Amino acid sequence: MTTTLKKPQRSARKPKGDGHLRRGEILQAAERIFLAEGYQGATIRKIADEVGVSSTALYMHFRDKDEILLEICDRAIELLLKQNSEIAARPIDAVARVRLMLDAYMTFALENPNAYQLVFCGHSGIVSEDKQAATEALGDRCYAVWVGTVREIAAIGRLRTGTADSAAQSMWAACHGLVALLLTKPTFHWAPTAELRVVMLDGLLYGLVTD
Amino acid sequence: MTTTLKKPQRSARKPKGDGHLRRGEILQAAERIFLAEGYQGATIRKIADEVGVSSTALYMHFRDKDEILLEICDRAIELLLKQNSEIAARPIDAVARVRLMLDAYMTFALENPNAYQLVFCGHSGIVSEDKQAATEALGDRCYAVWVGTVREIAAIGRLRTGTADSAAQSMWAACHGLVALLLTKPTFHWAPTAELRVVMLDGLLYGLVTD
DNA sequence: GGCGTTGGGTGATTGCCGTTTAGTAGCGAT
DNA sequence: ATCGCTACTAAACGGCAATCACCCAACGCC
Numbered sequence: 001m002t003t004t005l006k007k008p009q010r011s012a013r014k015p016k017g018d019g020h021l022r023r024g025e026i027l028q029a030a031e032r033i034f035l036a037e038g039y040q041g042a043t044i045r046k047i048a049d050e051v052g053v054s055s056t057a058l059y060m061h062f063r064d065k066d067e068i069l070l071e072i073c074d075r076a077i078e079l080l081l082k083q084n085s086e087i088a089a090r091p092i093d094a095v096a097r098v099r100l101m102l103d104a105y106m107t108f109a110l111e112n113p114n115a116y117q118l119v120f121c122g123h124s125g126i127v128s129e130d131k132q133a134a135t136e137a138l139g140d141r142c143y144a145v146w147v148g149t150v151r152e153i154a155a156i157g158r159l160r161t162g163t164a165d166s167a168a169q170s171m172w173a174a175c176h177g178l179v180a181l182l183l184t185k186p187t188f189h190w191a192p193t194a195e196l197r198v199v200m201l202d203g204l205l206y207g208l209v210t211d
Numbered sequence: 212m213t214t215t216l217k218k219p220q221r222s223a224r225k226p227k228g229d230g231h232l233r234r235g236e237i238l239q240a241a242e243r244i245f246l247a248e249g250y251q252g253a254t255i256r257k258i259a260d261e262v263g264v265s266s267t268a269l270y271m272h273f274r275d276k277d278e279i280l281l282e283i284c285d286r287a288i289e290l291l292l293k294q295n296s297e298i299a300a301r302p303i304d305a306v307a308r309v310r311l312m313l314d315a316y317m318t319f320a321l322e323n324p325n326a327y328q329l330v331f332c333g334h335s336g337i338v339s340e341d342k343q344a345a346t347e348a349l350g351d352r353c354y355a356v357w358v359g360t361v362r363e364i365a366a367i368g369r370l371r372t373g374t375a376d377s378a379a380q381s382m383w384a385a386c387h388g389l390v391a392l393l394l395t396k397p398t399f400h401w402a403p404t405a406e407l408r409v410v411m412l413d414g415l416l417y418g419l420v421t422d
Numbered sequence: 423g424g425c426g427t428t429g430g431g432t433g434a435t436t437g438c439c440g441t442t443t444a445g446t447a448g449c450g451a452t
Numbered sequence: 453a454t455c456g457c458t459a460c461t462a463a464a465c466g467g468c469a470a471t472c473a474c475c476c477a478a479c480g481c482c
Contacts, residue, residue, distance in 0.1 A: 204415075
């Protein structure tokens, strides 16, 4: 009589994940393993074990390993975009916004080291080049917010050298270089990170922006 | 009668490599494949095929795949060191030498893209962390030449901000960031490379060095 | 009730990969 | 002649991503 009799008593199998609920479980497990063990260390089998399903089950929800990774990267970039947009909306001097964005960018990279490297230090061959369309689109929106702020500086004639684009790209690249090296060469005898960040920001802004 | 009878008619095997001569052949093939196909694409079997020996033969000359890669990296860094030393020895202004070194550094990276990425964008996990001793020592010598030149600038009181170390590291990191992004994100809508390099160098030197 | 459909799941398999093992061809020294 | 050594090989091992052929519980429908 009771409808609860339907419960799968005999089944030792995990209950169904109700579609995209299971997808979320996989992403969560995959993110932890990817971030903890890197691309090579995070095997499909490990992720599947963590979720409690067979390795094959992951191919129900993702085309291949790269697609899982890319979805994790997307989430990271979305955070970056949100952060940039929030700063862009502040009612303060454009130069101050530029400095805040660069600083927040470096903080983001240092606080999400593996996600950052997966997105911005992507070794050729790790991800199949063409599947990255969605991720790249997100990155472009991120850059658009950034370059928009630099354009404001150019518009008020405070760019000391270069175009808005080349200045924006140089500043971004410089900050990227600092965090990328800090992350990939952690054993190098670096000056204190805080000092490096300040020197970088001061140098860039003094070098590229006039008052 | 003729001593040439000894020739290995029946043996389809490649003649012996006379010790370290074969080692050179392997490195040459490996370098091409590593640079063309990246770390994952360059398999032991492909390299061995290219040389014309079995995959096992490579283990006669190298402990494992990473050791081959590291030796290639060493050669690249040696070039960089030689280049830096040559500039350091020129009888010109220290600031001019700093600019030349940074510019040559970027040229080197763009002309040896894969070697550069293998050395300076090394994903954690690709190489086993501890075997890199020799390579890192070379890198340190490279850095020593670089920081020595920046110290000269600090010594004559022309450093606008930061210490010699933090300034040297910031400038290096900034240039690294530019070439690293140019190499890893070739599809991005970059400003002309030449302009980016000039903006970067001008910005850095104006921002960090006084006249 | 019976019953076909279907979506989430599986174990076995394929085809690479790096690396290891056991063994062999050639050659100089004894 | 034969030992020992160096350079090399074929075959195998374990692990990987990905694919295959299947399986079964739940649901709608009669």
